[in-house]
Amino acid sequence: MRNFHVGTITGIPIRLNITFLIFLPVLAWLISRPAQLTAYAGFVAGISPHEVDIALLQTGNTPTVIGIVAALGLFVGVLLHELGHSWTARRYDITITSITLWIFGGMAHMENLPEDWNVEFYVALAGPAMSLLVAAACYGLLFVVPAQPVVVFVIGWLAVINLTLAIFNMIPAFPMDGGRVLRALLARSRPYAEATQTAASVGKGMAILLAVVAVLAFAPILLLVAMFVYVAAGAESRATVMRDLLADMTARDLMSTDVRTVTPETTVAEFLDRVVTERTVAYPVMEKGTVTGLVTLNTVRNVDPAKRDSTTVADVMGPAPPSVDPDADAFEAMQALGESRSDRVIVVEDGRFIGEITSEGFMRAIEVLQGIGSHRGRDIEAPDGYA
Template sequence: MRNFHVGTITGIPIRLNITFVIFLPVLAWLISRPAQLAAYAGFVASISPHEVDIALLQTGNTPIVIGVAAALGLFVGVLLHELGHSWTARRYGITITSITLWIFGGMAHMEDLPEDWNVEFYVALAGPAMSVLVAAVCYALLFVVPAQPVVVFVIGWLAVINLTLAIFNMIPAFPMDGGRVLRALLARSRPYAEATQTAAAVGKGMAILLAVVAVLAFAPIMLLVAMFVYVAAGAESRATVMRDLLADMTARDLMSTDLRTVTPETTVDEFLDRVVTERTTAYPVMDKGTVTGLVTLSTVRNVDSTKRSSTTVADVMGPAPPSVGPDDDAFEAMRTLGESKGDRVLVIEDGRFVGQITSEDFLSAIEVLQGIGTRRVDIEAPDGYA
């Protein structure tokens, strides 16, 4: 999904996902509903030194003002939560490539995920600790801000919601911080992949429990969160096992050096002849030693048969696949392939196209590695989800 770059904080790019842009006004509306205002007013009144007049908060356009201010304040809190992770990760030498805010909160993207249990433990705890700090600051502000009903309500609400965010994130379920804390503690005495599988199983159990509560409470947003947690737990487990399987392997170990390419001037007719004779349905397009695109059988399918002799692959080719270096980590190459949503990555060395790795190459390598006793790893999560 599309992301929008909105700025940089301490050298970390900040992005807004399109789901965030869509969900923000929905969240503001949800907060501004009379029933929600009344419910939150009770919590704010319990911690505020000032009286909270619910009738005044529900007058005229005040609910909308509160909803917008509270929604923006919440995502500032989420951003600070992710910065807590990011700043702590930096102290351990981990590069943060960006922070993305989206419908389910935020995500700090790390160039290298920590595998030392103590590093992951502190990085995971830093986010909830930041949320607790934000809640404490908001609570302290209640004693110094003017007794203006809207200001008091919004600041008090932010104190409550940031504390709730910290507690909720400590639920032991991926991708929340509690799941990573659990994995870090488990990894003290067992292999990282095994610790991940156990933590993922616990996370799926928590997701099922959360879904049951959501159904009983008629809370559709909570149900969506539960579904997301369940899927994310399985994805985390599989990704970790794949990384373990591909440990110590590079792109060079997996790449195919059978470099079948076409030139931009190749006609569609000539391309189809090669598809039939070579039984290959996708070819990188090579122009003066550089791969400039990719042409596939599906790409040329819509070319009129009467124009195939005059249409070149340059007219119909798609963009060039992403590239990696031959000495790049094999798992990173697989992650690059997944992020591109394509079926291959090119291997480029000193500007030269020296090989490619397709999704089939990865599957074959994983199948072989699973069959080797010294690298045998069950790629299924403990509950059977693959």
Template sequence: MRSFTVGRVWGIPIRINASLLLFLPVLAWLIGSGAQIETYATIVEGFAPGQLDVAALRAGATPWVIGAAAAVGLFVSVLLHELGHSYVARRYGIDIESITLWIFGGVASLRSVPREWDREFWIAVAGPIVSVLTAAACYLAVRFLPLPSGVVVFVVGWLAVTNVTLAVFNMLPAFPMDGGRVLRALLARRRPYAVATRTAARIGVGFAFLFALAGVLWFSPVLFLMAFFVYGAATGESRAVALDDLLDGMTVADLMARDPPTVPAETTVGAFTDRLFAERRTGFALADGGDIAGYVSIEDLRRRKLDDDAPVSAALPDPVPRVDAAADAFEALAELSGAKGGHALVTEGDRVVGVVSQADYARAVQLRRRAPSEGRPTAF
């Protein structure tokens, strides 16, 4: 689903995912209906200076006002939680691409995840610490401030309880939640980072199955969806770290194909296809006035569905993806994965020196897996 930028904090784009916009009314209804108000009113009365009038809280449209205010307050709390992660990451010199609020909470996208265990530890625990501090501020407001109405007392007290719950839940060692990242950081003190990640990911998968089981037993769709999220994120992170480990020390120049076979950019699609089959290739670089204009594969032709008389250059993506030859191979893979066709031109300065593809990455990974741990080749 799409995300929309709604503002910036410390220069970090704050985005709201469409899933959150769909879920907020549901959350407001869940909070304002049924026995939720009565249950939480009893908890809030435990630290509020006086009793709450439950009948007044449940009268007329008041439950929906409470539900809407509490739902928005919850996601403001989630934003503060993610800003906690972001603040500590920035103190370590790590840039934050964005903070996105969505149906399962929030995500602070770091440009790089530190492999130093102590840095990851403090970045991970910063979010739950902020949630606890937010809960403490709400508790003190209910306990000592003359809040204007019982509705405000209830909502602020509810946020105090919910922020404690948020902190505790996030500290479960279910990777990639905060607790799982803390676990990986502690494991990485005495073992390789990739091994620590695999161990934390396995524990995360175990929690995913527990969430799924609880979702079935309690008929909770949210827990069931959480199980899928934790499972997918844990296994995905484990694969990404393993890939990063295999590509460690390599640049795009180590993977790219130099001086790739070319065809003129004005070649027709029909002639281009004939040459593909004649030479048993899946694609060619396009030459334009002595320069390489891009790379077109058979998948590009299938996607564009061009006439045989059209120039094959019409199948080029706009813009043509480019990566620097000196770029870290793993970091460049993210840009290449988003490129249509899975190919990118490799440049040195303003000059195109080759082409790199996802197939080049697959070949490099395969060779490194077969190579001994010491003396692995660094170029292919």
């Protein structure tokens, strides 16, 4: 889904996902509802040195103002939470490529995921620690800000919600920080992939528990979070197993060099003849050693049969697939393949095309690796969907 770049903080690009832009007004509306204002006012009154006049908070447009400011404040807290992860990761020489805010909070994208248990432990804890600092700062502000009901309510609400954010994130379930803390602790005495699978199983159990609570409490948003946690736990397990299977391998190890290509001048009629005789439905378009596009059977399907002899693949081809360096990590190649709109990535060395990795070829490689066990000499359980 589309992301919008909105700026940088300490050199880290900050992006807003479209789901964030959609969810923000919904969140503001939820906060401004009378029942929610009443419930939160009780919490704020319990920690504030000032009285909270709930009747005043519910007059005129005040609920709308509170909802908008509080929702924006929450996502500022989420951004600081992710910056806590990012700044700590930088101390361990981990590059942060971006931070994205979306419907479920935030994501700090790391160029290399830490596999040392102590590094992951401290990076994971840094987010909740930052949320606790934000909560403490907001609590302290309650004693110095004017006794204006809206100001007191919003700052008190942010203190409560950031404390809640810190606690909720410590639930031992991926992608929450608690799941990563659990994996880090398990990885002290067992292989990283095995620790991930155990932590993922615990996370799925927690997701089921959250779903039960959500149903009993009639909380649709919590149910949505539970579903996301369950799916994310499985995805984390699969990604880690793939990374372990592909350890020490490069794109060169996975690529095929026996690649059928066409030139830009190839006519659609000639292309279709090759599709029939070679039983291949997608061809990189090669010009002077460089891939300039990709032509597939679907690409030419709508070309008028009467014009197939005069239409070239250059007229109808799609963009070139993403490229990777032959010495790139195999897991990076897999990620590029997953992000590609086609079913392949091309391997380019010194600007020249030398091979390709297709989804079909990649899956065959995974089947072989699973069949013989990890090339590092230990057995790895097949992840869901790859057995």
